[in-house]
Amino acid sequence: MNDTRQDVYLNPHQARRRQPTQFEDLLGDSIERAYAAGIHDLPALVAHLNRTGPGCPHNDGIWTETLYQEEIARLAA
Structure with missing residues (x-):
């Protein structure tokens, strides 16, 4: 079947309203590296961020686990 429709469900940026900031890019990269290293729980992820950065904006x-959750919620809004 030759379907020429564009599959909008696979567009990773469909909900983005603006380009990410440098901090957001660095945070995303660090989280991806943590996941690639097998880190999947919040305490270990927070420890990873404290070791490798970027630093918390506060x-x-x-x-801290609370600050991470608050910052991710803020970025998702």
């Missing part, structure tokens, strides 16, 4: 750059 709390003198130190991530």
Whole structure:
């Protein structure tokens, strides 16, 4: 079957309203590296971010589980 329709469900940027900031790019890259290294739980992810960055935009750059959850919720809004 030769279907020429564009599959919008596979467009990874369909909900994006703007280009990501440098911080968002760095955070996403760091999270991807953590997942690739087998890190999948929140405490280990927060520890990874504190080791590798980027730093938390609050709390003198130190991530906590609560601050991570709040920042991800803010970025998702």
